[in-house]
Amino acid sequence: MTNRRAKAKAVQLQQEIMAGNQGTGGVQGSGSRALDDMEELAEFANDSDSDPAWTPEIDKPGEFVADQSDLAQDYPPIWRVDNKLLLQKYVPFDDQSGKILYRHVSTYSAWNEESKKKYVRIPVCVRVLNQVETIVEFLRNEMPGHNTPRGEGEVARNTVNQNQLVEKSMDETKSYQDVFEVYIQTLISQALDSNFLKEIFQEQDDYFLSRVKSIDSLTEDRRRRLVQITPWARTILTSLATFPAYDVMVELGQNGMQQCCGACHQPGIAVRIVLQGQTYNSATLAPTAAAPAQQQYDKTFQLCQTCSARFELLHKICHQKYMMFVECAKRVNQQIAHDSSKAATAILNELLADEHWLAMLFKEVRSIWAEIELLERLYRLQTGSQQ
DSSP states (O other), X not given: OOXXXXXXXXXXXXXXXXXXXXXXXXXXXXXXXXXXXXXXXXXXXXXXXXXXXXXXXXXXXXXEEEEGGGGGSSSXXXXXXXXXXXXXXEEEEEOTTSOEEEEEEXXXXXXXXXXXXXXXXXXXXXXXXXXXXXXXXXXXXXXXXXXXXXXXXXHHHHHHHHHHHHHHHHHHTGGGHHHHHHHHHHHHHHHHOTTHHHHHHHHTOHHHHHHHHHHHHHHHHHHHHHHHTOOOOHHHHXXXXXXXXXXXXXOOHHXXXXXXXXXXXXXXXXXXXXXXXXXXXXXXXXXXXXXXXXXXXXXXXXXXXXXXXXXXXXXXXXXXXXXXXXXXXXXXXXXXXXXXXXXXXXXXXXXXTOHHHXXXXXXXXXXXXXXXXXXXXXXXXXXXXXX
């Protein structure tokens, strides 16, 4: 298994969406996952609620770990040991019963002797295992020492304060729920008809355009603020805003420790990121032609661990509209695969009736906005204290 296995799944889904749109004007089924991915999923096959996927061997593929500094959070991100070199990220979400579960995303991190010092083994149990996704539950109560106090130091107080700031920020954007639902309606319609966004711009349809522009403006504001506190070269910022997907490959060995990060210029390389994917118009999401030779972008960047996390957040906010569209297209694909004769209007209405799904998407978007506001606040406090 090579480092290419770290490829972001957005590339595959994007190609399927574009191929479907070009062939039929709609979105086609996404197909099955590659055989090697299914072999990985098979590692979970014998797990059950009473048999947590937790072994003493932390290097074993399928093992789950968490960054010790994240465990102060109620629902921290967790990571699965993908192989001897990589971790794959799992993020929390609310399932329909109100329980917090975790599912994988296309984010990877280096797994080496140095990074292992930050992580601790955690118990999980598998809740869903199929060709589409793997969902697990984090069994925090079964962790050794779970009932022991975490301490009352400055770090703990800061963590609580930061969580409160994030919650406050997310509460402040709850008022956009109705606007966001029309925004998602627009993206579902775009998945059903690849000309939908182009047509509402041409016709100046205020009902849709006003809602789309409202959410886009909020996202653009957070993007601008995050860029302002990220002192990176313009070539990196421009490139990551241009391409909607990327590979993550681990940089190992002494050579990586001796090289400098391409973003912050500090010694120590954790990953190499290779941008890719079809460029697109940010307003209509229509594919765009490749840039002329004199405007070719840098696509490969070697980053330290800290900058790779910032890269991930920057990429999310730059492509938030597109990734929401990908999520809508995935759900449309599922509907078509289940019943290819179902009318577009019926698909649209069924998806809009899924209140849990809409709430999950709205929460995900607001959490990214809130994370950026927190980072900006911390940056202002830090720079203010240094003056």
